Each structure stands twice: as C-alpha cells, then as structure tokens.
Amino acid sequence: GAVVSQHPSRVICKSGTSVKIECRSLDFQATTMFWYRQFPKQSLMLMATSNEGSKATYEQGVEKDKFLINHASLTLSTLTVTSAHPEDSSFYICSASRPGLAGHDNEQFFGPGTRLTVL
C-alpha cells in the first residue's frame, strides 16, 4: 500500500515562533500534495495545493506568507507556520496524490496528521 508520514505528530510552541511540519510519501512519488487544517469537531479545510518544483496554490483566506509551503521533491512537502499564534492551534493533515491503477484516476493518501498547540 501507499504510506504517507508526517513529522512531528505533535508540537507545542510559544507564540511568535515558527514551526515546520514535514509530509513524506514513503513508497511512491507524489505528483501533488495537499495541506488541510482541521479544527476540533469540524471538517477538513483545504489550505493549499503543492506541486513539486512549483509554487503552492493557496485557498482563499489562507495567508501564504504565514503558511509557507515547500515541495522540494516528489516525496517531501513541508508546511512552515511562521510567527505562530494561539489561533493557529489546529490539526494539520497532508495528503499525497499518485497516479492510480489502470482504469482509475489518481489516488490520494493521507498522513496521520500533526497536532499543533501554540501557547
């Protein structure tokens, strides 16, 4: 199967610091990676779409200067929350997309998520 990892799984930081979250596709090359945010008892909201070697496409309302996304290789995308504040506390989930089996469109596989707490 396809495995996507995220690191760290949990992070606690002080207000004003920056936090980097890594998303890796372990056994396949991901054509596209996606970053979602999920607040407690809410749904997943897309933050940005990331393609290897190009700038990320951010959803409306997501500050690209605050949430820096780097997709340097086909197996790694990083999300950096700059100058984090308590309202940035959330669950961040990445997914990686790869071409599907014959007859199927691309498939997406989710990482286990990262819980960010900003004090």
Place this chain on the structure above:
Amino acid sequence: AQTVTQSQPEMSVQEAETVTLSCTYDTSESDYYLFWYKQPPSRQMILVIRQEAYKQQNATENRFSVNFQKAAKSFSLKISDSQLGDAAMYFCAYRRANSGYALNFGKGTSLLVTP
C-alpha cells in the same frame, strides 16, 4: 464551487444493525469522484469507499455500500452488520475528475455504535 452537505451531525446504530448516512452535493461537472472517509479517534483518515460518477453501478466494499443517485446528486453510505469498530466520524467528499484536484469534504457525521 462544489459543495458537499451532510445533514446528520450525529447518528446512532445498534451493533449488528444497519445504518445509512446521507450526503448530497452540488456540482456543474459531469465527471467526478465521490468518497466516504472514516476518521476514528486517532484522526487518521481512512478511505471507506469511492464511486466514479460515470459508473452507474453502486460501489460496494464488504459491509459498506453506497446509493449513488447522480440526477439527485445524492450519495448515501449504508453500513450493514454494524460493529463497534465502525464508531467514528464519517466524511463524504467530492473531487473533480482530473488529476491534481483536492478533496472537498462535508461537515461529517459522528456515528455511535451501541452494544
């Protein structure tokens, strides 16, 4: 923009019984994919079932099946012989057909399974 609506914030089912979770969506596209994802307390997203819009036949995966009504833009999930391990949040999701598009999720339905 495509919207996905799950009108049941919470549902409850007794073990071994059958439950149906509702989902409707709005789109102007003719080709797309629909999904049901399960999110247990661990928060890991688990794909339950997927349906290609061009296929008329309803998808089935063991105890999970869907009722896909394209004209009505309805995509319900039926869980048969419910088990305690089925308790989780269930999200309905839509995705445009071409590669590179993200999933658009509904608000979710919390499923409780009682012994």
